[in-house]
Amino acid sequence: KQEVTQIPAALSVPEGENLVLNCSFTDSAIYNLQWFRQDPGKGLTSLLLIQSSQREQTSGRLNASLDKSSGRSTLYIAASQPGDSATYLCAVRSGTSGSRLTFGEGTQLTVNP
Amino acid sequence: DAGVIQSPRHEVTEMGQEVTLRCKPISGHNSLFWYRQTMMRGLELLIYFNNNVPIDDSGMPEDRFSAKMPNASFSTLKIQPSEPRDSAVYFCASSFRGWGREEPQHFGDGTRLSIL
Numbered sequence: 001k002q003e004v005t006q007i008p009a010a011l012s013v014p015e016g017e018n019l020v021l022n023c024s025f026t027d028s029a030i031y032n033l034q035w036f037r038q039d040p041g042k043g044l045t046s047l048l049l050i051q052s053s054q055r056e057q058t059s060g061r062l063n064a065s066l067d068k069s070s071g072r073s074t075l076y077i078a079a080s081q082p083g084d085s086a087t088y089l090c091a092v093r094s095g096t097s098g099s100r101l102t103f104g105e106g107t108q109l110t111v112n113p
Numbered sequence: 114d115a116g117v118i119q120s121p122r123h124e125v126t127e128m129g130q131e132v133t134l135r136c137k138p139i140s141g142h143n144s145l146f147w148y149r150q151t152m153m154r155g156l157e158l159l160i161y162f163n164n165n166v167p168i169d170d171s172g173m174p175e176d177r178f179s180a181k182m183p184n185a186s187f188s189t190l191k192i193q194p195s196e197p198r199d200s201a202v203y204f205c206a207s208s209f210r211g212w213g214r215e216e217p218q219h220f221g222d223g224t225r226l227s228i229l
Contacts, residue, residue: 032215043117043204043220044156051215089156093215100169101146103156 002027002094006104013080014112021075021107023090028068031093035064035075038087038106047088048075080111115139119205119221127229131193134224137186138207146218147180147190148204156204162188163210195228202226 003026013019023033032051036044048057048064050073056065063076077084087106094100118137126132138145147159160170165182173180177196182188192199202225206218 034217041222043222044206044218045220046217049215049217095169100171101158101161103158105155 002030002092002100002102004090004092004102004104006088006090006107008107009105010108010110012110012112015080015082017080017111018076018078019080019109021077021088021090021109023073023075023104025071025073025092025094025102027092027094028071029094030068033064033066033073033093034091035062035073036089036091038089044089077109080109082111082113084111085109117205117207117219117221119203119224121224122222123225123227125227125229126195128196129194131191132195132199132226132228134190134203134205134226136188136190136205136221138188138205139219140186142207142209142219143185144208144210144218145182145188146206146208147188148206149201150204150223151201159190197228200226200228 005024007022030052034049035047037047038044050057050066061078066073087108089106090104092102120135143164145162148156150156159172160180161168162182178192180190202223204220204223206220208218209216
């Protein structure tokens with residue numbers, strides 16, 4: 001059974017800092033890994049999707065890396081802004097037909113002005 | 114582009130009543146997902162449809178829960194009879210998956226369900 005863990009559970013940083021969010025998974029036989037953002041009272045917004053054959057994806061100030069062999073992914077946020085404050089979730093697609101999507105519990109990020 | 118549309122946004126009902134949640138996926142998407150989110154258990158995948166066919170329903174908690182997708186533009190999640198422990202936010206998401214690739218999922222704003 002796939003298990004996904006995110007560390008830290010919460011993070012508070014001053015504006016402008018670069019930061020790293022961590023995600024680890026127990027079964028390395030994955031199809032892809034996604035990073036999502038969730039704002040209070042809202043659904044999830046997909047940030048980056050890394051296919052199993054890729055090692056990283058970049059979008060603006062965000063960079064996500066994937067190391068399948070060690071079961072880890074990191075989300076790097078450069079020059080953080082107060083608008084980045086949200087909960088960030090990591091999700092791993094795995095299973096026989098790639099149908100299982102297992103989420104971590106998320107990292108709650110607060111960027112202080 | 115309208116995005117994934119869920120209804121109702123909020124539902125409050127008494128235990129024992131039937132609850133029906135609705136979802137309209139993004140046009141052209143062939144995969145649809147129902148999730149449940151609670152403080153205790155986080156975000157859980159309940160069921161996943163591909164081309165209107167249920168592929169994996171192992172996340173459905175018990176027989177009181179059922180989901181249907183009669184066509185590519187509509188899905189329902191039904192709880193009968195409802196219990197207080199079913200109180201949660203239920204999300205629907207859709208995506209396109211095919212030809213060896215998968216595109217990111219788009220989520221609706223969710224239905225906040227309270228069972229009294």
